[in-house]
Amino acid sequence: MPWWPLVFFILAGCSGKKNLNSIMNELSQSCNELKSTTCLEARKKMDAYVPSASELDFLNNGCLQQKSWFCASYAYYLKQSTKNDAALLYADKSCQLRNYDGCWLAHSIAKDYSDQRRYMQLACTYGDREGCSRWTVYLIKDGSYNAALPLAEKLCDKDHPEDCYNLACLYSLQGKEVSALNLLETLFERKFIKISSLVSDPDFNNLKQNDRFKILLKKIGNLKSMNNFNEDGQ
Secondary structure, three states: OOOOOOOOOOOOOOOHHHHHHHHHHHHHHHHHOOOHHHHHHHHOOOOOOOOOHHHHHHHHHHHHOOOHHHHHHHHHHHHHOOOHHHHHHHHHHHHHOOOHHHHHHHHHHOOOHHHHHHHHHHHHHOOOHHHHHHHHHHHHHOOOHHHHHHHHHHHOOOOOHHHHHHHHHHHHHOOOHHHHHHHHHHHHHOOOOOHHHHHHOHHHHHHOOOHHHHHHHHHHHHHHHOOOOOOOOO
């Protein structure tokens, strides 16, 4: 999940509100234009910053002016203060203003499954890759396999093995055993899959009697015993 998008860093000798405004303009532009290095560097400072009451008012006023980054940041600090009901309102507004960081924040606060699902759908709609990945998982979980398939196939690439794992799950659930096994074997070659994932994941139940699947489990077990396997998996 992405870091929340704003940092409130007050430079010595400057007016806090004026500087805050300029920093927010800079951050909103860098994050909107996906200048990830600038955006992420600024985001990392956010957790360490404690805004004053006047700065919180400044954020609230900005949100009232339909500025999505103001809404998301105000929601973040409300959540930090455990004011989750209010935080959800502002995060939801940020999400509705097409800020996918706001969608992620709302997703983390919402307790209702349908709301969590909706926020990831919106994040995906706004072009957030991680949001699309999570949205795909929701579609698979809900049994919407046909809707999930084109998105899952688009997301699967060499840099995102977790999305390929999701696609293998989907192929298996659709009865496409050969396609599922081809993907799983590719992930094995990249040393991605944990043996516990394949044994315990019910999405692969229909593969358990397949000889290729049994051989793959054995290979994974042998490689794992040699301490040469990536434990990061789905």
